[in-house]
Amino acid sequence: MKKWFKRAWLLLLTFALTLPLAACSTEKVQTIRLSEVTRSIFYAPQYVALAKGFFEEEGLKVELTTAWGGDKVMTALLSNGADVGLVGSETSIYVYARGSNDPVINFAQLTQTDGTFLVSRNPVDNFSWEQLKGSTFLGQRKGGMPQMVGEFVLKQHGIDPHADLKLIQNIDFANISSAFASGTGDYVQLFEPTASIFEKEGRGHIVASFGTESGFVPYTTFMAKQSFMKNNAETVEKFTRAIYKAQQWVETSPPAEVAEVIQPYFEDTGLDIIETVIERYKSQGSFATDPILDEDEWNNLQDIMDEAGELPEYVEHEDLVNTSVAESILK
Known part of the structure; x- marks a missing residue:
């Protein structure tokens, strides 16, 4: 009886000491x-x-x-x-x-x-930004960083995005890549890994980086x-x-x-x-x-x-x- 009582007492004491430590660890x-x-x-x-x-x-x-x-x-x-x-x-x-x-x-x-890349639907030899003029450009959401940096870079290369391009900005961010894949646009501004996946699958071709053009x-x-x-x-x-x-x-x-x-x-x-x-x-x-x-x-x-x-x-x-x-x- 005494041995049982002593064993039970030790178990209770161990539990009592362990519980505060566990609580402290959680906190x-x-x-x-x-x-x-x-x-x-x-x-x-x-x-x-x-x-x-x-x-x-x-x-x-x-x-x-x-x-x-x-x-x-x-x-x-x-x-x-x-x-x-x-x-x-x-x-x-x-x-x-x-x-x-x-x-x-x-x-x-x-x-x-910037983390986006310019992707062309068709292969482009000796790409120059001038080639974008007159094209349909699938851009990003108005007022967001991708679109603003995109416009900034285009203007640096003498392109007015609203006059020299057919600029599409009414597609939700999450659906831009699927819109391009389904045939919308000659060029698109994409994040990775989508840009590289499209290139690997032959759906598009990375021709320029907005990140290298925009500065820090x-x-x-x-x-x-x-x-x-x-x-x-x-x-x-x-x-x-x-x-x-x-x-x-x-x-x-x-x-x-x-x-x-x-x-x-x-x-x-x-x-x-x-x-x-x-x-x-x-x-x-x-x-x-x-x-x-x-x-x-x-x-x-x-x-x-x-x-x-x-x-x-x-x-x-x-x-x-x-x-x-x-x-x-x-x-």
């Missing part, structure tokens, strides 16, 4: 709801951070959803349906211009060039409402540190290794295509190597928006960009 993990604008190899460092456990190392559990559109990401943020958004910085300017009392702040840059710009950044950043400063720092680890890993790793790590996020895309895309993006410096969104890039963004007639008002870098978190991590 250390914070869930972050992350909404990405689309699913693209362009965001490879983000998937590396997820796949290699960099978020977990910081005590974060990231729940990733794909919104399929910048407006949808911003809606999720503003309605508290997401904590962090991965989307073009222009969206934060649009919200700010409407007089938001809780602006959306850019705190970590992921990509630093905060094309895609992580952002959150000002109130979230204020109330979750430590969490934002942990999130940014995980992204920085991933950026450095991608920078120093061969494309084949990066492709293998992120393939689970692109199950319908062959490993060879993923590797090709990674190599292409790395060669043109599309992946930011640190999370800092500097003032020159911010000003270049607003120049592009202004050229496209989409800049509602000029916004100072310090009003919508927080570099203090990224700078402290780099130190």
